[in-house]
Amino acid sequence: MNIIASLTNSLTWKGDALAIAVFANPKSPKDAASPEIASETASETATKGFELSDALKKLDMQVLGCTISDLVTEGEFTGDRGASVSGRVGIDFAVRKVILIGLGEPAKASADDWRRAAAIAAKWAHREKIKSLALAFPNYNQDVAVTSQAIVEGILLATHQDKRFKSKDKQPLLLTQVEILETDPNLATPAIAKAKQIIDGVILARELVSAPANVVTPITLADTAQAIAAESEYFTAKILEKADCEALGMGAFLGVAQASELPPKFIHLTYSHGIPKHKLAIVGKGLTFDSGGLNLKTGAGSSIELMKTDMGGSAAALGAAKAIAHLQPKDIEVHFIVAACENMVSGRAMHPGDILTASNGKTIEVNNTDAEGRLTLADALVYADKLGVEAIVDLATLTGACVVALGEDIGGMWANDDAWAEAISEAAKNSGEKFWRMPLEKPYFDQLKSVVADFKNTGSRAGGAITGALFLQQFIDKTPAWAHLDVAGPVWSDRESGYNNAGGTGFAVRTLVNLISAYSA
Structure with a gap:
């Protein structure tokens, strides 16, 4: 798909379809909270419904036949x-079809409104079998670059179709040309390129999550990391095999992996460009399939068929790495770490009641083999903690409890440092992805007390997402700032929503890219 910016205006553009984004009209004083502020004159002139601006009236009459x-x-x-x-x-007009899209109230608008409006336009164009589409959108906060990037992200996210496993494509995408009207190409073209680079990483994450576990394995994730490194002079890839992990004492990670026929892969991608002013680490949970182990997921509602998505955290990390390889931010060092394996059932499987020793020497009583992600993350966090970074963020499809608390569209965030939490929140806000900060309620750790080991891997169902975060915090020692992102809900969608289609969403890639970019500025 060719997406360009053009100084052409909507009055002179010719093509298949025109998408126009508009703000809502001001509310009538009659609708105000304080009725006494409404005057008789204001009431008479107040808008009922939507009133076309002078420019829109001119376009409607001269080009669109009213x-x-x-x-x-x-x-x-x-x-x-x-x-x-x-x-x-109608016939004999410069434009065949038109769509009008609302942006809401100007005072409440965000760049994500432009992203969503562009997605609406793109999905409409696909349904209507449109080949050429023009967008007449106002600029967000008069910033051409921000507007253009948001528009392109919305288009590419909405039109991405993952049909790798379908024998026949019944409705191929016909949209080949999108033109952003009345937009200076000199200002917009770099932003369009940036959007494409970021969405390239989002699509990688989407397709990793959506692919079945017989396609995406720990080996696949390792190969993906190596491919990213091979395409960029600023990346290096290190893959630790089982023997390497044994030498490092990664008993928690290897305990989870030991039942699978597939070998575990510990992935360490390093990005370094220039003299680093900041050093960060991103740790992604990489369970390519989670059967639950001997605490097998069974019965209705167990969602075992969706456990291919249990590597959503690692998909976000690798997707962000791919985008960073394109964007090449300077003066920053970022470590992308994934402990990849399967949690399976076999004669070698870890038992409920087993005691595992993590690479920092702490012992863990496994009272539930289906709480395995935190075991793999334990050794991954210890590894990241030794790299001398100033901040770590881990991402994991960790708990159903977080989905119960926040639903399917919002990720949970726990952090031990307010500034780091604020940086992540700002990065998420700019991406249109939602996180809600949750408490690190230390007294809840009492639920994890063990008679025979340092602690257990799970507590009670109450506050389960919080105790999961508290468990992970035990493996941070040297790094001053750490945050845990529970993305169990948003990494997968059963329905089309906004600019996401059903399947893997690529959630958190754009947040991570914004976060890294902010620290490289």
């Missing part, structure tokens, strides 16, 4: 965030 006026009236269009109306313009 189609917009009809659509607004018939569709009761308000301009509210995400609202849209569309229709055919």
Whole structure:
């Protein structure tokens, strides 16, 4: 798909379809919280529904045959965030079809509204079998680069189709040309390129999560990391085999891996460009399949068929690494770490009640083999903690408890440092991805007390996401700032929503890219 910026305006553009994004009109004083502020004159002139601006009226009358006026009236269009109306313009017009998309109130608008509006336009174009599409969008905060990047991200995310495992593509994407109108190419073109580079990483993460466990294995993740390193002079890849992990005392990680026929792979990707002013580590949970072990996932609601997604944290880490390889931020060093394995059932499987020793010497009583992700992360965090970085963030599809607490669209965040938490929050906000900071409630750690070991790997169901984070914190010793992101809900979707299609979402890639970019500035 060719996406370009153009100084052409909507009055002179010719092609298949035009998408127009507009703000909602100001609310009538009658709708205000304080009725006494409404004057008789204001009431008479207040807008009911959506009123076309002078520029939009001119476009409607001169180019679109008053189609917009009809659509607004018939569709009761308000301009509210995400609202849209569309229709055919008719024959003998420069544009065949048009869609009007709401951005909501200007004061409440964010760049993500542009991203979502662009996604609405792109999905509509796909349904209508449109080949050439023009976008007439206002600039977000008068910033051409931010607007252009958000628009392109929305288009590419919405039109990505993962049909690798389908025998026949019944509805191929016909959209080949998208033009962002009245936009200076000199300002927009670098932003368009940046958006494509970031979404390249998101798509990698999506496809890793969506692929079945007989396609994406620990070996696949290691190969993916090596491929990223091979394409960039600023990346190096180190893959630790089972013997290497044994030498480092990674008893927690290897305890999980020991039942699988596939070998574990401990992945360490390093990005370094220039003289690093900051050193960060990103640790992703890499369970390519989680059967639950001897605490086998069984029965309705166990979601065992979706446990291919249990490497969503590692997919985000590798997706971010791929995007960073393209973007090449300077003066920063970033370590991407994944302890990749399967959690399977066999005669070699770890038992409930087994005691494992992590690489920092701490002992763990395994009271539930289905809480295995935190065991693999334990050794990965110890490894990252020894690298001399200033901050670590781990990402994991760790708990169902987090999904119960925050739903399927919001990730949980725990952090031991307020500044690091704020940096992650800002990076997430700019990406349109949602995290909610949760408490590291230290008294809850009492649930993990063990009679025979330093602690157990699970507590009670109450506060399960919190005790999971507290467990992981035991493996941070030297690094001053650490955060845990539980992404169990948002990495997968059973439905089309916003700019995500059903399947792997690539969640957290854009947050990680923004975070790294902020520290390289």
